[in-house]
Amino acid sequence: MPTLSRKQLITLTLLTLVWGLNWPVMKLGVQHFPPLAFRASSMLIGLPLLAALLVVLKTPFKVERRYWVRLLVLGLFNMVLWHTLIIIAIPLLPSGRAAILGYTMPIFSAAIGALFFSDRLPARAWAGVAAAAGGVLLLLWNEMDKLGGKPTGVALMLVAAGSWALGTQLLRRTTIPAPTLTLAFWMTVETTLCLCVLTTVLERPQWHAPDAMAWGAILFNAILVIGFAQVAWFFLVRTLPPLASTLSVMMIPVLGVFSGAWWLEEVLHWQDWTAVALMVVAIASVLWPSKASTRA
Numbered sequence: 001m002p003t004l005s006r007k008q009l010i011t012l013t014l015l016t017l018v019w020g021l022n023w024p025v026m027k028l029g030v031q032h033f034p035p036l037a038f039r040a041s042s043m044l045i046g047l048p049l050l051a052a053l054l055v056v057l058k059t060p061f062k063v064e065r066r067y068w069v070r071l072l073v074l075g076l077f078n079m080v081l082w083h084t085l086i087i088i089a090i091p092l093l094p095s096g097r098a099a100i101l102g103y104t105m106p107i108f109s110a111a112i113g114a115l116f117f118s119d120r121l122p123a124r125a126w127a128g129v130a131a132a133a134g135g136v137l138l139l140l141w142n143e144m145d146k147l148g149g150k151p152t153g154v155a156l157m158l159v160a161a162g163s164w165a166l167g168t169q170l171l172r173r174t175t176i177p178a179p180t181l182t183l184a185f186w187m188t189v190e191t192t193l194c195l196c197v198l199t200t201v202l203e204r205p206q207w208h209a210p211d212a213m214a215w216g217a218i219l220f221n222a223i224l225v226i227g228f229a230q231v232a233w234f235f236l237v238r239t240l241p242p243l244a245s246t247l248s249v250m251m252i253p254v255l256g257v258f259s260g261a262w263w264l265e266e267v268l269h270w271q272d273w274t275a276v277a278l279m280v281v282a283i284a285s286v287l288w289p290s291k292a293s294t295r296a
Helices: 006-032 035-056 065-092 095-102 105-116 123-148 151-173 180-206 212-239 242-247 251-264 270-287 291-295
Strands: none
Touching: 006 035, 006 065, 006 095, 006 212, 006 251, 035 065, 035 180, 035 212, 065 095, 065 151, 065 180, 095 151, 095 251, 105 123, 105 151, 151 212, 180 212
8 A cells, every 4th residue: 555755645635626626617617618619728728838837847748659559549548538528428417426427437447457457456445445436326325316317427427437447547557658747748639639629520600709707617627627637647647556546536526516515506415424434434545554564
């Protein structure tokens, strides 16, 4: 079981805050702007910020041609499918519940790792997965009837979560000899191109000038989500074991639910509070130092 460094802990804390608050932000954004155009606009603004960061940090842009196909596959599962599917699903679901469905990802990741990548997880890790699953079910408790009438949104979020889980496993094991920031930049380029094509084909008649609310949501996503959180997540994925990196972000759907309740006036129930405790157990199961590491 890993012990987080100070850098990892700060990164994880900021990532949780940004991604957790972004669910109600995205919900508001897509109410004022076409969903795919909203995400494409965020990417188009965020991409130059990533490029500037590479220049400032003197990080190379180059990825050898023989690794381009692998990079495209990483981008497809880590970003293209995730960003496309969730932004289509968000108008169909309450923001907090969309976050919960998206963060079934650690459960998918544990299953994929065990079935296809020969991950051998200790009992404590499986207990963490079970706690995360229990937390997700509790958070969905009061929405089961509503979600049952919206199968498209539910299906899109679950496919997005499964794609993200597979992408996380692939990114953790990639042998592409390039810095994490370089990989993040080119995966963002791939995602931006795909979203621009999709919004042009599917949403062009709906295009209009963004209002103040849409601009606020677009800039929040461009600067904090694309410019910071996405790169921060890739850093955690490549520096922590797969299960640790996935379960470590399980407070994000909790924050998404509570921020949605505060901002969008969604009602909280006892299940929500119990789920918080289960998410804390899930995180502790993989990040709390073991006796062996404590003695060391």
